[in-house]
Amino acid sequence: MSELTGLTLKAALDGLADKSFSAEEITKAHLGAIEAASALNAFVVNTPDKAVEMARASDARRAKGEAGPLDGAPLGIKDLFCTEGVESTAGSMILRGFKPVYESTVTSNLWRDGAVMLGKLNMDEFAMGSSNETSAWGPVVNPWRARGGNADLTPGGSSGGSAAAVAAELCLGATATDTGGSIRQPAAFTGTVGIKPTYGRCSRWGIVAFASSLDQAGPMARTVEDSAILLRSMSGHDPKDSTSIDAEVPDFASFCGKSVKGLRVGIPKEYRVDGMPPEIDALWEQGIAWLKEAGCEIVEVSLPHTKYALPAYYIVAPAEASSNLARYDGMRYGLRVDGANLTETYEKTRAEGFGAEVKRRILIGTYVLSAGYYDAYYLKALKVRRRIADDFDQAWRKVDALLTPTAPSAAFALGEKSDDPVAMYLNDIFTVTVNLAGLPGMSVPAGLDAQGLPLGLQLIGRNLDEGTLFSLGSAIEKAADFRAKPQKWW
């Protein structure tokens, strides 16, 4: 059983293709692993019957010679994706019991290609958080623990359920979303690979909206190649999302293992921040050395507005969120708490339905958009956003990609930062710039810290140039030879 759950997606697809095992067998192996891992709280909805039914249909397709590129692969789905007839709550009390009558485009694409759904994965409420602690359904626990310690660590957020499930071998891969770092930071904290593609690569249709100009779906997996296979299926133009890009979807996996000789890789000096643990700096240096050995040319570059990305994000994202989340009014779906009149019903519904962090961001967003503050805050942040995007455009004149750390620390303990919003926000200091500029970014596991916890390196690429990231990512993966796995305690 554990043999099947320990396979990479690629090896599993090969095994299914040569009939070493059936989709039903590998699906049931994963369902068993999920059942035994409830201590991680990674899944919020289990759909075992649906999974077995989808697996049997996959086996039938394969028997007829009609297998798709992901046929029979059991996956986990972040609870931000609407799945038809299956509860989709975005980690929020306000959507408890909500069963969409439609399927998101990204998940539809995965089922079109033959994948099997195991269940829905826990996450920070409305994807607002960096530790999974804002979920209405309780935090996910990281399968990794510090060497010799037994404290529960965060898997990161907001895609903490996706990250933990992939790391603990509860699924071959998972969908996730990234608005400010929600794929890459959890990937770094759990020793997994996560890529946020170019804004517009994956359709946002059917994904519960947080900040629409920043939200983007992407995969999490255990290898760079697996994430490439998943991204190809998830991507593609969708007329139902007006910001979906009508561009050809390349065979991303074909970029894995390609020579990176002669590629120019930029090292942005502004990412060397005060107080960064020396281990992370050392890992970054190691990453530079690996890429040099692989034949890359290393170039120091400057992204002068980096330090303003996070404060700009904390205007833009809450502003968009306050507008997007206005739809939760208790009238058409979700929670309703009755009041004496219409306004009171709205106010009580939203007070009870939203958690503290979501309310905080709605209040900030409402404040910065309110009369008298719009120009000073919102418009200012949009101008700073342009400056940040311009910094990258300057860098692309000199380099083909950038290499940075993914997060400023390894996984921290649950509860450690939950009382200080700004300290929590600083987790995304290296990842958020990419969302503001719309660029693709990938986190690759690169080593362990002194406590035995995984650390990741981030690669940033040009618009629609995920291919270069897959080549560089697999070069780092090969050099790092990262094989560590969490010791099973759950």
Place this chain on the structure above:
Amino acid sequence: MAIDAATVRKVARLARIAEPEEKLEPLARELSGIMNWIEQLSEVDTDGVEPMTTSVAMSLPMRDDVVTEGGDPEKVLRNAPKTAKGFFIVPKVVE
């Protein structure tokens, strides 16, 4: 920029979130802390910079003005807290 309790009350009202009186002061402190940190944006020279609302450099696509779906009130109402005879039931809006 310090946010006081009265401002929190006003913003919470705009956002249609009931916040009890005793929460207004702590929230004001929290939001002031965040806004003070955001204040560093004023250091950036943005004269003549065009605001960036999207990273996608394309105009909004147009589609044919035809009905593509609909006519399924049962589906539309399926997740509603209160319904009757094919309608949403909402609190009285006009006295």
